[in-house]
Amino acid sequence: xxxxxxxxxxxxxxxxxxxxxxxxxxxxxxxxxxxxxxxxxxxxxxxxxxxxxxxxxxxxxxxxxxxxxxxxxxxxxxxxxxxxxxxxxxxxxxxxxxxxxxxxxxxxxxxxxxxxxxxxxxxxxxxxxxxxxxxxxxxxxxxxxxxxxxxxxxxxxxxxxxxxxxxxxxxxxxxxxxxxxxxxxxxxxxxxxxxxxxxxxxxxxxxxxxxxxxxxxxxxxxxxxxxxxxxxxxxxxxxxxxxxxxxxxxxxxxxxxxxxxxxxxxxxxxxxxxxxxxxxxxxxxxxxxxxxxxxxxxxxxxxxxxxxxxxxxxxxxxxxxxxxxxxxxxxxxxxxxxxxxxxxxxxxxxxxxxxxxxxxxxxxxxxxxxxxxxxxxxxxxxxxxxxxxxxxxxxxxxxxxxxxx
Numbered sequence: 001x002x003x004x005x006x007x008x009x010x011x012x013x014x015x016x017x018x019x020x021x022x023x024x025x026x027x028x029x030x031x032x033x034x035x036x037x038x039x040x041x042x043x044x045x046x047x048x049x050x051x052x053x054x055x056x057x058x059x060x061x062x063x064x065x066x067x068x069x070x071x072x073x074x075x076x077x078x079x080x081x082x083x084x085x086x087x088x089x090x091x092x093x094x095x096x097x098x099x100x101x102x103x104x105x106x107x108x109x110x111x112x113x114x115x116x117x118x119x120x121x122x123x124x125x126x127x128x129x130x131x132x133x134x135x136x137x138x139x140x141x142x143x144x145x146x147x148x149x150x151x152x153x154x155x156x157x158x159x160x161x162x163x164x165x166x167x168x169x170x171x172x173x174x175x176x177x178x179x180x181x182x183x184x185x186x187x188x189x190x191x192x193x194x195x196x197x198x199x200x201x202x203x204x205x206x207x208x209x210x211x212x213x214x215x216x217x218x219x220x221x222x223x224x225x226x227x228x229x230x231x232x233x234x235x236x237x238x239x240x241x242x243x244x245x246x247x248x249x250x251x252x253x254x255x256x257x258x259x260x261x262x263x264x265x266x267x268x269x270x271x272x273x274x275x276x277x278x279x280x281x282x283x284x285x286x287x288x289x290x291x292x293x294x295x296x297x298x299x300x301x302x303x304x305x306x307x308x309x310x311x312x313x314x315x316x317x318x319x320x321x322x323x324x325x326x327x328x329x330x331x332x333x334x335x336x337x338x339x340x341x342x343x344x345x346x347x348x349x350x351x352x353x354x355x356x357x358x359x360x361x362x363x364x365x366x367x368x369x370x371x372x373x374x375x376x377x378x379x380x381x382x383x384x385x386x387x388x389x390x391x392x393x394x395x396x397x398x399x400x401x402x403x404x405x
Contacts, residue, residue, distance in 0.1 A: 003122035006070075007130055009177045010115050011137035013077050016170040017111060019141040019148075020084045021049075023166060024100060025228050026149045026251070027159040029236070029243045034159070041093050043361025046229050048101035050354025054347045056109040061343020062200060064114035065336065070181055072114045077174030079107035085167025088160040112346060116326050117339040127330075128273070128280075132266025132323045139259030139319070146247035153244070200340025209332040209401035212393030214345045216284055217325045219386030221349040222356050223295070223379045224318065229357035230364065231311070234372040239304050253308055254315035261319025269324055277402055280324045280331065281394045288387035291317035292380035299377030332401040 024031070028042060037045075063072055083104035090096045116131070123130035152162045204210050227250075236246035265283070272279040291314060298310035326342065333341045363371030 003130075006122065006181050007119065007133060009173075009181050010073070010119065011134050012173055013073070013111070013170075013177060014115070014134055015137045015141040016077075016081070016166065016173060017108060017141075018138045019145045020080065020104065020166055020170055021108070022142065022145060022228050023084075023149065023162060024096075025230070025232055026146060026243075026247045027162060028229075028233055030153070030159045035090075035092055037093060037096075039361045039365045040358075043229070043358040045093070045096045045101055046225070046357035046361075047354040048097055049105045050225065050350040050357075052102055052105040053109055054349075054351035054354065056106055057113065057343040057346040057350065058200070058340070059343070060109045061113040061340040063110070064117050064339030064343070065200065069114035069118045069339075071178075072110050073118070074174055074178035074181075076107055076110035076114075077177060078171050079174075080104045080111075081167050081169070081171030081174055083107055083167070084170055085164050087167070088163030109346075113339040113342040116342050117335075120327075120330055120338055121335065126270065128270040128323060128327055129266045131327055132262050135262045135319075135322050136259050139255045139262060142251055142255040143259065146244070146251035149247060150244040200337050200344065203333055203337035204341045204344045207332060207401060209393050209397040210329050210341065212389050212397060213281065213284075213328040213332065214348065215389040216288060216321065216386045217329070217345060218349045218352050219288070219382050220318065220321055220325065221353040222382055223291075225353040226356035226360050226375065226379060227314075230360050230372065230375075234364075234369070234376065235304075235307060238369050238372070239307070249308060250311060254311040254318075257312045257315030258319035258322075261316045262323045263319075265320045265323035269327075277331075278394055278398055280328050281390060281398055284321050284324055284328060285387050285390050285394060287317045287320040288383045288390070292383045295380040295383070296377050299373045299375070299379075330403075332398065332403060334403055 024042075024045070031037065032042070060072075083099055087096065087099040087104060090099055115134075119130045119134060120127060149162055152165060153159065156162075204214075231250045232243065232246045235241060235250055236243055239246075241249070269280055269283065294310045294313040294317065297306060298314070301307060301310070326345075329341055329345060330338055360372065360375035363375045365371070367374070
């Protein structure tokens with residue numbers, strides 16, 4: 001029972017992990033209207049956030065392999081909630097960089113390595129179900145965030161109040177986790193002696209199968225970051241929608257589809273992977289290839305209906321892939337190095353993903369809507385390249401590196 005209680009709290013935390021992060025994209029128009037920041041400056045705020053994530057993640061992973069994970073998670077949630085609330089005080093570029101890009105983001109880096117490793121150690125036979133449930137909570141947050149932002153804006157009339165409310169509730173969740181689970185969940189899973197940063201680097205960078213599996217995760221993060229940062233404004237600008245309508249359309253349908261896909265994929269994958277160990281990797285390759293034409297359609301179509309169709313299809317693709325994104329790496333990394341592996345995986349995911357908002361911001365600044373169209377259409381090529389790299393592991397590397405635990 002304890003592992004399911006812990007999972008429930010982690011899922012609640014992950015709900016706010018992503019909603020707090022994506023508030024910036026949903027509020028970009030009122031933020032620009034009040035602060036006067038241009039698209040390149042806002043793109044830099046997002047890029048700086050991912051740089052902080054990338055640089056801090058390896059050290060967060062090391063902490064998760066050496067110290068009680070429950071306490072690390074509790075501290076992370078409380079700190080990022082407080083700093084999310086402080087983001088509501090930002091008056092310009094410096095404030096957003098300090099509170100959002102550096103402060104809130106640094107606190108969030110502590111969460112993922114410890115949370116994923118903790119779930120993996122507690123859910124040995126239900127691992128994909130646990131990870132899918134956790135991931136599903138993120139989609140619930142993404143589903144409801146557009147609606148919640150609209151309600152708060154209507155009731156309180158300021159983007160600042162959105163940050164105050166979300167940040168305060170997040171910090172309260174962190175306190176509750178500390179009281180209920182923070183003292184009970186701890187340490188690595190006892191698979192061996194505590195590892196150094198160098199040991200973690202060898203377990204990930206010296207493992208071709210882990211690098212190939214990680215390539216898909218990096219590519220999906222790159223594409224998802226582009227969507228999170230600019231899809232609401234792209235749709236609002238191209239089709240003359242208000243920010244609330246565009247936010248609801250971009251977030252609700254696609255994330256509902258993703259949530260259903262991620263939950264279904266968890267049960268299906270856990271059923272088949274015990275019989276066919278490469279099933280998880282094969283499913284991820286297929287979903288990446290399926291996502292490529294959807295982005296070409298999203299970027300180039302002049303039909304709003306086809307935009308919603310492409311985004312819902314992308315939601316399904318993303319959900320099927322993300323149900324297995326971390327577990328596919330854990331399939332080839334030993335338990336004692338998994339927090340570090342998540343740290344290094346996210347190092348590349350966020351470092352490379354950070355470029356997506358800036359690149360599309362530059363394109364839109366120079367070419368307007370046409371820049372958005374070019375940028376989003378090119379995301380399909382990113383997914384195809386990642387699928388080819390993962391196929392190499394499927395054919396030649398996976399069986400040699402597979403870990404049973």
